[in-house]
Amino acid sequence: MSMQPKGRRKLVLVGNGMAGMRAIEELLRLVPELYDITVFGSEPHGNYNRILLSPVLAAEKTVADIMLNTREWYAENGITLHAGDEVVRIDRVRRRVVARSGLEVPYDRLILATGSNPIVLPLPGKDLPGVVSYRDIADVDRMVAASREFKHAVVIGGGLLGLEAAYGLQKRGMNVTVVHLVATLMERQLDASAGALLKRSLEERGLKFVMPAQTAAILGEDRVRGVKFADGTEVPADLVVMAVGIRPNAALAKASGIACERGVLVNDTMQTYDPRIYAVGECVQHRGACYGLVAPLFEQAKVVANHLAEFGIGRYAGSQTSTKLKVTGIDLFSAGDFGGGAGTEELVFKDAARGVYKKIVVQGNKIKGAVLYGDTVDGAWYFQLMRDGTAISDFRENVLFGQAHIGDSGTAGADAVTLLADTAEICGCNGVCKGDIVKAITKKSLFTLDEVRAHTKASSSCGSCTGLVEQLLANTLGGDYSEAPAKKPMCPCTIYTHEEVRAAIVREKLKSIPTVMQFLEWKTPDGCHKCRPGLNFYLLCAWPGEYQDDKQSRFINERAHGNIQRDGTYSVVPRMWGGVTSAKELRAIADVAEKYAVPTVKVTGGQRIDLLGVKKEDLPNVWRDLSAAGFVSGHAYGKALRTVKTCVGKEWCRFGTQDSTGLGIKMERVTWGSWHPHKVKLAVSGCPRNCAEATIKDLGVVCVDSGYELHVGGNGGIKIRATDFLCKVATEEEVIEYCCAYLQLYREEARYLERTAPWIERVGLSHVRERVVDDAKGRKALYERFLESQKYSQTDPWAERAAGVQAEEFTPLRAQSRPELVS
């Protein structure tokens, strides 16, 4: 009996593996003081990363490298660890666990995390010395010992684990034959074509295969000496590794009268039929499914921890899984149902010489599954499309070539992340190198993209290197990595998605940030820097004229109506309608620049003039002078309508077909001041030569002789994306109507901080076309909602502030001595 102080509740964890310990770590983070914790583990170690056993076998890592929680960690966290002592019985009536050593420990709550057992084929000779399974450190020790003494190894099982074992043993100098029951390697992850490519590469690396072949017996007297197949042939073997699969280890639960089928049955809060007893990890069967990948297990662990901490908000709803794995330097990715079948279509790309194979299974215009071999950079993207149920008709002709071919140039061709040097920069925004990321993943035991972002900042800014970081995670974690959050909440303050929050605002008529937070049970008292600006926009969009803008929930640029610069000064960009200015305006800008000693004056990409380095206290005065010259705010600082860029058009240009400058000015007059999920840039080109670069704008108009082409969803920033053609209209009035309707649709549907380009990729061009082009009545309604909203947003914020509104924002506090308070 262990000594426990009174008062705290007793929690016992049976199974010292990754899933159970993850639950404990999550729990300690939430409520460090609530429980006295005792951990039993059958292996005589701390908690280690089982995924990394293969690199240990292949002598690429040591056991010390893969430890997640050392014995010291348990001591430091006040956890009693019984490593090497197995729980053999649960006395549910007296609420005690009984260990093999005879030790009894009482519990108030119990977590079963007994993992899984390797399947042992019932073959003659299965108990001979030299026959091992591949599951834990002891198995690896046995294989390493055998590799020192013997020559021939046979691995039964051509799945992920079997191939990793075969690779490791070969690296240890053994002559390895893989025996597989069916004709395709890793048939649960790969189809026949990809399996064949994999087999060929492995053969080139020296592995031998006997397949399809059924093992009939393991031969030998004192020790294994060979393997005999059903057809009578034999191969010599000094070591036989059985790697034919795992099954949940539910023996203890079964013996204790807890309902089990294949695994221990649990509900959505991960409780077994005995509500004091939770189960987590590979031993679990949840809604009929058992999981063996790390991401679902960690999701389960989070739910267990939440429930044990009595937060009661977490529910586990099952996981979609993908496997992105590395076997002996070969990139593989698979997700979903890639087997095809009735009602499905297959899109296939095959380049055997380059060793690249891609197959996407499509059903009803949506991706159902994918297998990638040799080039897996788009795995995460396909998985995302699959999980979101995105219709792919709009880019179906390019989908196999990857995201790069529908706009993302950020990571194109950089799939060979393994070949990069440690000093290669992965994240250009934050200057993070490959070596930094790999080190953080291994040293700090990171498993998810979010964790890597938090620790290294890599991919946390513009996100264009997300694919590379995910690949590094997959490669560094040794293969069994996948991440599949069921839905992404708006931010950690809530469990609800952007869409759910917006729907609730409209449905429940929520009209302030506190009421939204109260109704949706926000986890933090007043949100965070991520959700507050989003909520402010959603409310502003839903209740124009009614919602009171919350200044303190706006990012400083929108609060101060200027762009904060790295030294804390601001930039000022006055609006120049359509990019047209005059001598009088330029003179006024020059006067301001001299009067306030503006250090830099620069022409922007949007055809405006930027005054950089203005002190915050000077802003209202600068604005007053600019207002006097007729300028209004250029909103260059906001998630707002920025600029309408134009070329000179038919008034001057010999190629011009329409008055592009005049149209641009009209468009800017209608749309200026509007707030959006992200910044919005428009352009009008007077002919298809497109000098205003209209086809990389959020909405671009290309004038032609017979009218106006409207193009949408372009982006010239992080990810170059050319626009999609929306439609052609005949008159300027139609341009204005379509433009406003499109912008309103974007305002109402896009997630905060989502540009039009990713929004359109997410919802599909067809959707935008249906709403803006095909549905005339709907378009009119969108147009009118936009105009209604504009009634309240076209007050110039600069003129207001120059006249004294929110003066305190621009004046520092003043300190006056107060001697009477001397302490």
Next chain:
Amino acid sequence: MSWVDLGPLSALPERGARCVRVGEVAIAVFRTSTGEVFALRDQCPHRGGPLSQGIVHGTRVTCPLHDWVIDLKTGRATGVDEGSTATYTVRVVEGRIALELPAETLAKAS
């Protein structure tokens, strides 16, 4: 140490901050949604961003430059970021904000 007066509490927006300059030193004074008042050196430990311009949530502020989140009570970066900025004692006396300053800071200022 001595105290300086920064004006009425109403001069500080709720869930907001303002900056006060004492000589060379810029100090950010914060007011939370629950009415607590804190003061930090107006310089993020990361790249020196002006914390007084950040979004205030709970007893934390997010730096406007690169989103570091700083604890108003300790001046320390939260999450996995490491670093801290100086804290000052501040209190509300009869509805006015009083800030305690080290004597040498004041001396330099005058």
